[in-house]
Amino acid sequence: MATLDSKIPAGPIKDKWTSYKDHVNLVNPANKRNIDIIVVGTGLAGGSAAATLAEQGYNVKAFCYQDSPRRAHSIAAQGGINAAKNYQGDGDSVYRLFYDTVKGGDYRSREANVHRLAEVSGNIIDQCVAQGVPFARDYGGLLDNRSFGGVLVSRTFYAKGQTGQQLLLGAYSAMNRQIARGKIQMYNRHEMLDLVIVDGKARGIIARNLVTGEIERHSAHAVVLGTGGYGNVFFLSTNAMGSNVTAAWKTHKRGAFFANPCYTQIHPTCIPRSGDYQSKLTLMSESLRNDGRIWVPARKEDVEAIRNGKIKPTQIAEENRDYYLERRYPAFGNLVPRDVASRAAKERCDAGYGVNATGEAVYLDFASAINRYGKEQATIKGETDASEARIKELGKAVVEAKYGNLFDMYKQIADDNPYETPMMIYPAVHYTMGGIWVDYNLMTTIPGCYAIGEANFSDHGANRLGASALMQGLADGYFVLPYTIGDYLSNDIRTGKISTETAEFVAAEKEVRDRLEGLVNNKGTHSVDYYHKQLGSIMWNKCGMSRNAEGLKEAIAEIAELREDFWKNVSVPGSAYDLNPELEKAGRVADFLELGELFAKDALDRNESCGGHFREESAEVGGPQDGEAKRDDVNFAYVSAWEYKGKPSDAVLHKEQLEFKDIELKQRSYK
Amino acid sequence: MSNMNLTLKIWRQNGPQDKGKMVDYKVSNISEHMSFLEMMDVLNEQLINSGDSPVAFDHDCREGICGMCSMFINGEAHGPVKGTTTCQLHMRSFKDGDTIYIEPFRANAFPVIKDLVVDRSSFDRIQHAGGYISVNTSGNTQDANAIPIPKQDADLAMDAAACIGCGACVATCKNSSAMLFVGAKISQFALLPQGKIEADRRAQNMVAQMDAEGFGNCTNTGACEVECPKGISLSNIARMNWEYLAGAIK
Numbered sequence: 001m002a003t004l005d006s007k008i009p010a011g012p013i014k015d016k017w018t019s020y021k022d023h024v025n026l027v028n029p030a031n032k033r034n035i036d037i038i039v040v041g042t043g044l045a046g047g048s049a050a051a052t053l054a055e056q057g058y059n060v061k062a063f064c065y066q067d068s069p070r071r072a073h074s075i076a077a078q079g080g081i082n083a084a085k086n087y088q089g090d091g092d093s094v095y096r097l098f099y100d101t102v103k104g105g106d107y108r109s110r111e112a113n114v115h116r117l118a119e120v121s122g123n124i125i126d127q128c129v130a131q132g133v134p135f136a137r138d139y140g141g142l143l144d145n146r147s148f149g150g151v152l153v154s155r156t157f158y159a160k161g162q163t164g165q166q167l168l169l170g171a172y173s174a175m176n177r178q179i180a181r182g183k184i185q186m187y188n189r190h191e192m193l194d195l196v197i198v199d200g201k202a203r204g205i206i207a208r209n210l211v212t213g214e215i216e217r218h219s220a221h222a223v224v225l226g227t228g229g230y231g232n233v234f235f236l237s238t239n240a241m242g243s244n245v246t247a248a249w250k251t252h253k254r255g256a257f258f259a260n261p262c263y264t265q266i267h268p269t270c271i272p273r274s275g276d277y278q279s280k281l282t283l284m285s286e287s288l289r290n291d292g293r294i295w296v297p298a299r300k301e302d303v304e305a306i307r308n309g310k311i312k313p314t315q316i317a318e319e320n321r322d323y324y325l326e327r328r329y330p331a332f333g334n335l336v337p338r339d340v341a342s343r344a345a346k347e348r349c350d351a352g353y354g355v356n357a358t359g360e361a362v363y364l365d366f367a368s369a370i371n372r373y374g375k376e377q378a379t380i381k382g383e384t385d386a387s388e389a390r391i392k393e394l395g396k397a398v399v400e401a402k403y404g405n406l407f408d409m410y411k412q413i414a415d416d417n418p419y420e421t422p423m424m425i426y427p428a429v430h431y432t433m434g435g436i437w438v439d440y441n442l443m444t445t446i447p448g449c450y451a452i453g454e455a456n457f458s459d460h461g462a463n464r465l466g467a468s469a470l471m472q473g474l475a476d477g478y479f480v481l482p483y484t485i486g487d488y489l490s491n492d493i494r495t496g497k498i499s500t501e502t503a504e505f506v507a508a509e510k511e512v513r514d515r516l517e518g519l520v521n522n523k524g525t526h527s528v529d530y531y532h533k534q535l536g537s538i539m540w541n542k543c544g545m546s547r548n549a550e551g552l553k554e555a556i557a558e559i560a561e562l563r564e565d566f567w568k569n570v571s572v573p574g575s576a577y578d579l580n581p582e583l584e585k586a587g588r589v590a591d592f593l594e595l596g597e598l599f600a601k602d603a604l605d606r607n608e609s610c611g612g613h614f615r616e617e618s619a620e621v622g623g624p625q626d627g628e629a630k631r632d633d634v635n636f637a638y639v640s641a642w643e644y645k646g647k648p649s650d651a652v653l654h655k656e657q658l659e660f661k662d663i664e665l666k667q668r669s670y671k
Numbered sequence: 672m673s674n675m676n677l678t679l680k681i682w683r684q685n686g687p688q689d690k691g692k693m694v695d696y697k698v699s700n701i702s703e704h705m706s707f708l709e710m711m712d713v714l715n716e717q718l719i720n721s722g723d724s725p726v727a728f729d730h731d732c733r734e735g736i737c738g739m740c741s742m743f744i745n746g747e748a749h750g751p752v753k754g755t756t757t758c759q760l761h762m763r764s765f766k767d768g769d770t771i772y773i774e775p776f777r778a779n780a781f782p783v784i785k786d787l788v789v790d791r792s793s794f795d796r797i798q799h800a801g802g803y804i805s806v807n808t809s810g811n812t813q814d815a816n817a818i819p820i821p822k823q824d825a826d827l828a829m830d831a832a833a834c835i836g837c838g839a840c841v842a843t844c845k846n847s848s849a850m851l852f853v854g855a856k857i858s859q860f861a862l863l864p865q866g867k868i869e870a871d872r873r874a875q876n877m878v879a880q881m882d883a884e885g886f887g888n889c890t891n892t893g894a895c896e897v898e899c900p901k902g903i904s905l906s907n908i909a910r911m912n913w914e915y916l917a918g919a920i921k
Contacts, residue, residue: 052808067729068795070836071737087816120810129815130806132859132866134829141819159829165736166832173803180799188792211784240731274704279712280733409735412752412759415704478808527719529712573719579727579785582719 004257004641004656007439008112013662014094017116020440021483025490032057035489036220036498038205040192040247042069042175044167044470045453046226048477051174054183056482058489061218062175063187063207065242065584070172073228073240074473077164078285078406080146080156081470083121088145092153094118101468102663104150104337105433105461106611106631108260110639111660112440113458120479121471125157127478131170135159147290148466150337150670156467161285161405167470171477190216191584192247193512195223195254195449198504202449206505206512210584213577215512217505219498221489222448224481225251226473229432229454231264233592233599234544235536237429238270238283244588245595248436248455256444257641257654259457260434261595262603265464265612266545267430268294268341271413272361281428282413284364285406286466289334291369291399292423294341296353296362298322306355313355313363313422324348332670339463339612339629340670342427346545347627349426356424363422370395370419427545431469433460433612434602437641437656441484442476445641448488452476457639462611516576519586524569528585531566535559535589535596543596547603548616555600560649563593597648602640605653608632624671633665675701675762678770679714681726684783691783693772703763707750708733708740710762728787735759735900738835741842742787743774748839748898756837756900776842780849780885791838793884794852800880801873802856804866824862831858833901840895840903846887851895853881854911855903861914871918878915 009016027035035058039050042064050062064072084097098118102109125143129135135157136144145154159166178184189210196204196217204219230245231237252258269284297303298320305311324344326333336344345362348354355361374395378386386394396419400407407418414424436444436451438458443450453473460468499505542555566589574580609618609629618630639656676699684691698714705713708730715725731739735756742757744750750760765771773787781789806812832855840851857874860866866873889908896905 048808055807066731066737066739067791068836070795071731071739073732073737076732076734076736085815123810123812125815126812127806127808127810129818130804130812130865132804132828132863134825134832134859134863135815136829137820137822137825139822141821141825142816159832162736162833165835166829169832173798174806174808176795176798177803177805179795186795188795238734240737241733242731275702277702277705277709277713279706279709282734408754409759412735412755412761413706415761415763479810482808527716529716571719573722573724579788581727582725 004437004654005439006110006656007441009440013112013115016112017119024483025487027486027490027493029057031493033059034496035059035492036061037222037224037485038063038218038220039224039226040205041072041226041228041455043072043074043226043228043453044164044171044473045455045477046224047072047168047171047175048474049224049226049452049481050184051171051178052478052482053485054178060178060184061187061220062184063190063192065189065191065210067188069175069186069188070169072168073243074470075165075168076240077470078161078283079148079287080158080163080467081124081167082148082155082467083125083157083471084118084155085122085125087143088154090153092155096153097121097155099663100151101459101465102461103668104463104465106463106668107461107633107637107660107665108263108610108658109461110458110658111662116480117459117472117475120475123479124471124474128167128170131173133159133166133170146287147335149286149289149335149341150332150465158287161287161403164470167474171474193250193587194508195251195446196505196508197254197446198498198502201447203498204500204505206508208512211579213575213580215509217500217509219500219505221492221495221498222450222485224450224452225436225455226452226477227455229435230592230595231429231432233535233596234429234539235532236273236278236281236540238267238281241280244591246588246591248451249591249595251436251444251446251449253644255446255644256449257437257643258434258598259437259639259641260602261599261642262543262606262613263433263462263611264429265338265431265433266342266427268338268345268427269364269425270428270430271410272356272358272424272426282409283428283430284410284423284425286338288364288403288406291402292334292364292366293323293368294325294334294362294364295321295323296348296355300352303353303355307357322348322353329670336670337463337465342545343614345427360426361424362426364425365422366399366418367422370399373398431464433457433462433464437639441487442481443484443488450481450485452481462613516583516587519570519572519583520574520576522570522572524571526569526571528570528572528582528589531562531570532585532589532592534562535593538562539596539599543600543603546614546616549604552600552604556597556604556649559593559597559600563597566590566593594648598642598651601648601651602642605640606636608636610636625667625669631667637665675703675765675767675769677701677765680770680772682774683726683786686785687782701762703761705762706733706758707744707760707762708758726787727785730758733758736835738837741776741789741837743776743842745772748776748842749900754900754902756835776838778841778847778886780847781838781841793886794836794838794849796884797849797853797877797880798856801869801876804860805869818864820863828859828862831855831862831903831907834903835901837900839898839900841886843894843898844887845892845894846890848889848895849881849886850889850908850911851899851903851905853877854907857914858907858910861910870914871921874911874914875918
């Protein structure tokens with residue numbers, strides 16, 4: 001049985017990574033040419049890893065299910081990327097970024113990994129600027145920063161509301177340079193459907209060409225998964241429609257432990273759902289909380305009047321508004337971390353103060369920011385007697401410059417003008433902190449198989465802070481994996497080409513074919529979406545923003561039952577050997593139906609509240625923290641790493657005890 | 672507000688070699704709050720449940736940024752609303768009883784794969800020819816603030832970089848020209864000091880690849896700019912031409 005050795009280097013935390021780099025085994029440039037690496041996924045993690053490994057001289061084969069690597073879902077990240085540059089001179093440092101991230105993750109991340117992340121964060125910005133990423137600048141020509149939730153400094157770099165897009169296009173451009181040199185072979189519209197293990201080591205994948213339906217065998221000396229998160233297990237999330245857990249789940253079934261599956265980030269500021277036909281939810285960047293104030297009416301009669309359309313939110317007087325985040329968390333106000341903000345919104349809506357027809361919406365209001373900026377601009381322009389209308393006009397221009405594209409997006413979707421009336425928002429599933437268990441080298445429990453970015457688990461604990469996902473994806477791909485993978489591959493310089501004709505490849509390919517053919521020949525009565533929506537509803541209602549033992553037990557039973565029904569009655573039109581989007585979905589939903597059960601099992605095991613995982617049985621009672629999440633460090637300061645044993649219900653729990661040597665475990669207070 | 676009943680005339684083509692034709696479908700009870708692609712989901716669910724083959728179309732993020740969705744709707748790339756991708760188009764732009772024509776993005780350099788799905792890998796190959804700055808990942812690049820960039824240049828570069836590579840410009844252009852797409856990339860780098868070093872060569876190489884892919888020429892109609900969901904400016908084509916010429920006479 002595999003054992004959990006996190007392989008954290010010895011020594012003081014601030015020296016670990018430097019000393020690791022000084023002593024790690026390297027592969028000579030001439031030998032790199034003889035080594036193949038498969039990278040699955042081309043988002044910030046996979047794309048940056050593929051480019052960097054190819055620059056170093058390895059032969060990279062990169063895979064993405066989209067029609068171009070540029071479309072990976074990292075592209076949708078809006079707000080920004082953190083880095084401990086301290087350009088603003090507001091007291092930031094590597095240690096502070098490290099501390100904020102560990103605290104923000106509610107002390108459930110691995111200290112050594114997080115410190116390394118903070119250390120390389122500055123390099124990311126340097127690298128991206130060198131690549132031509134057009135970050136926002138001030139009039140002096142230097143880089144601008146904004147502030148994000150859960151921290152007291154401005155360390156977030158941004159490119160309008162399209163930071164993910166610009167960073168991804170940077171990684172994509174670095175990939176393009178290597179594709180042109182022949183160092184990356186790019187496989188667009190390909191989906192990994194299994195991992196192939198030969199002699200205990202990851203040696204390749206089985207992939208499906210999504211255009212022709214052909215099943216292909218690809219071999220390599222190492223396999224890297226940068227395949228993102230599994231938020232779509234909820235059906236509705238801010239993920240792309242194609243985002244899926246399949247590559248990660250197949251890898252889990254082949255022996256990689258799956259860590260903390262229950263840690264899910266429910267993002268506080270998303271556009272509320274409007275109907276049953278809804279296919280996805282859209283995020284409004286956290287950066288909006290820099291200037292937007294969140295509130296609900298303080299009086300029930302106003303809630304009624306709003307819902308009946310009798311009054312507008314702008315007609316509710318200041319004293320009748322409940323700015324509940326500012327009320328409950330005066331120190332951080334509207335910039336509390338995401339998990340805290342989401343739960344607070346749910347608390348108000350559950351208490352009956354939700355402001356739309358479904359009762360699941362709160363206001364995000366820019367009126368005071370517009371007024372504040374307007375006055376500031378009037379002073380700058382010397383307009384001492386500016387009218388209220390003029391102040392509003394000046395203020396709107398500032399807000400437009402900062403968030404224009406987000407406001408436009410809101411307008412398009414919600415058909416409402418956020419410059420004139422508050423936005424309506426509600427929490428939605430956004431990011432999964434859980435993922436494949438990896439050691440300090442980012443290697444899974446399968447030798448030669450690595451997981452990077454959102455696909456792994458190590459850096460964000462039980463809650464991710466805003467603008468940290470982009471940081472982690474690029475840190476793993478540009479600066480961590482390219483070092484750590486060499487250590488493993490240095491033992492492979494004499495191995496030679498890996499054959500795809502071995503029994504292991506043949507067997508894996510057969511399994512994939514049988515499953516695909518089984519799906520299209522099933523000829524059942526229900527569409528794939530029918531099952532996906534039902535799974536989503538179980539997950540949201542019983543494994544969502546707040547969880548309890550009874551609900552989780554029900555979820556486990558219901559998901560298992562749904563899965564059985566799926567395999568009996570799902571209907572997938574078309575052929576396995578053709579472009580068939582329904583078949584792609586069917587395979588992904590089949591895996592979500594297994595992951596969902598493990599998710600609930602993990603949530604049931606963790607009888608404490610931490611970060612995004614809120615157990616109703618574990619809340620503070622009385623005192624200043626009444627109702628807040630109650631962590632249990634005595635019994636639960638561990639990473640849950642699940643080993644697959646034939647079905648999700650039989651998964652075996654392994655624990656990686658978390659050690660906090662540099663940060664004192666405290667209750668996470670944002671009051 | 673009442674729900675809509677619509678007639679859809681959709682291009683069906685069972686593969687690159689198939690001739691393809693428009694086929695009529697009816698959908699009913701469509702909410703004005705649905706996105707266009709959610710309306711397509713409703714149609715596909717209907718087709719699957721009646722044993723027909725669903726309409727293949729590209730889509731992914733459904734928030735207007737990945738550039739995967741395409742569709743020529745009533746004769747316009749991404750449909751009737753300016754500055755909007757198909758996935759962000761909502762049914763409130765249509766009315767009960769409407770007939771909607773839905774076709775793929777058409778261009779020689781974008782062959783149809785199936786139904787509304789086209790192959791845009793020609794765009795990737797143009798990027799391979801020079802859509803990058805030659806810098807390795809070392810961790811030793813100079814400090815980001817060592818290269819001050821005038822805000823105006825940075826903003827213009829960002830405006831050009833906002834291109835999502837969807838191909839609406841090509842589908843719209845009567846010559847199937849890709850110059851707005853190529854001009855945007857060339858401009859982003861030409862405007863920044865980091866990209867200036869290779870600017871000449873980049874323009875030469877990217878334009879050569881663009882021609883090799885079979886994209887047409889620009890005749891300054893400007894339809895691409897009008898239909899671009901991200902408002903990429905025509906001035907990027909002018910900048911590309913300038914960079915190309917500057918490179919050619921060196």
